[in-house]
Structure formats: structure tokens, C-alpha cells
Amino acid sequence: MSDKIFDKFQNSVSQLLIKHKSILDVLTKQQESITRVNRAIIKAVTSCGCIEINASKQEISDEISIEHIQDILDNHLSGQLCDHCQDIIKQEMGNHLFYLAALCNLLDLNLSDIIEKEQKKIHTLGIYNMLR
Template sequence: MKDIIVDDFQNSVSQSLIRHKSIIDIMTKIGESSSRINRALAKSVTNCGCIEINAHKQSLPEDASLDQIGNILSYQVDGKMCSNCREVLEEEIGTLLYYIAALSESLDINLFDIILKQYGKIQTLGKFSML
């Protein structure tokens, strides 16, 4: 069922994409969408203040195992995003997903297949998949 939803999303994007159908337009819209996500997140911190970013070097004990590291490290975000900021961020992430689907479609790549391959890597390699 989930593969139908992803495939249907990609097909819907393909059918709706008129104005930015050029691969160059799609590439630049992905960059713009990514920037808008960053901006929305920054505004949640600086304008609204519903969340704080407490970024610093995260230290790990030398004898920490991989299982322990997951519990020791944090995303360095404090607070809870308000409904308005969440709505804006969800919209921006949705736009990025739209253009990712458009890029996949323009290159005849199935988005669901990409998700499956990445999921397989994560399941096979576990914590080692992104080291």
C-alpha cells in the first residue's frame, strides 16, 4: 500500500509539473526549497522562540559503545515547535519532497525504489550505515 502512495505521489508530481519542467529549474528549486527549510527553522528560533538550538561539540566517553552513543548524543534542540512554526516547516518540507519527486521522475528513477534501497542499507548496516 505504501508503495502505491509513493508511486502515486511521484505520478501526480509529474502530471502537475508544468512551469518548472526543465531539469535546471528542478535543480534550482531543490536548492531554494532546502534554503527555505533552513530559514523556517531559523525563524522558529530567532523570531518565534518556540525552540532553541543549543549547538556545541558533543563529547563522548572513550569507552562508549555504539548503543550508548545513540543515547548520549542529542539533536541539540530545546523546546517544542509551536503549531504555526510546525505548519510552515511541514509546508517547506512538502515542497522539497515535491521537487525531489520531480527530479526522480525527470531522470526516470522510481522514488519508492530509492526509499527501499536506503531502507535496506539502514536495516543491513544499522548504526554503521551513516558512519
């Protein structure tokens, strides 16, 4: 994805952030928005039922190499998001991105730069990035 879309998005957010201009409003709205993402995922499990969570302790043998840990670990999810749940989760994630961009604007940070730096870190650390 091009940096331009993140810059364009961040610029659009800066023009729309009128009601919640204070850093206090943006911090709390950003926290609320990630909670709404999590709630939408949980509702996909508990209300819709299109996905299920079945979690238990993950047993990792001392003999397995770090390169193969990813192959044996379970994500504890089964099923597939239905179109309705997928739409709601995407909408909530978009709303969360809005407040993340708003936070960047208030702190004079560039979202593209942050994503690019994280991408470089992931690329450099490779498999060891999973351990953080």
C-alpha cells in the same frame, strides 16, 4: 507507509510540472526548497522562539561503545515546535518533496525504489549507519 502513496505522489508531480520542466529549473528549485525548509526551522528559533538551539562540542569518551553513543549525544534542541511553525515546516518539506519527485521524474527514477533501497540499507547497517 505503502509504496503506492509515493508512486501516486510522483505521478501527480509529473502531471503538474509545467512551468519548471527543465532539469536546470528543477535542480535550482529543489535546492531552493531545502533552503526554505532550513529557513523555516531557523525562523522557529529566531522569530517565534518555540524551539532553541544550544550547541557545543560533543565529548565522546573512548570507553563508550558504539551502541551507546546515541544515548549520550545531544541534538542541541530544546522546546517544541508550536502549531504555526510546525505547519510552515511541514509545508516547506512537502514543497521539497515535490521537487525531489520532479527530479526523479526527469531522471526516470522511481521514488519508491529509492526509499525502499535506503530502508534496506538502514536495516542492514543498523547502528553503523549512524557513522556515515
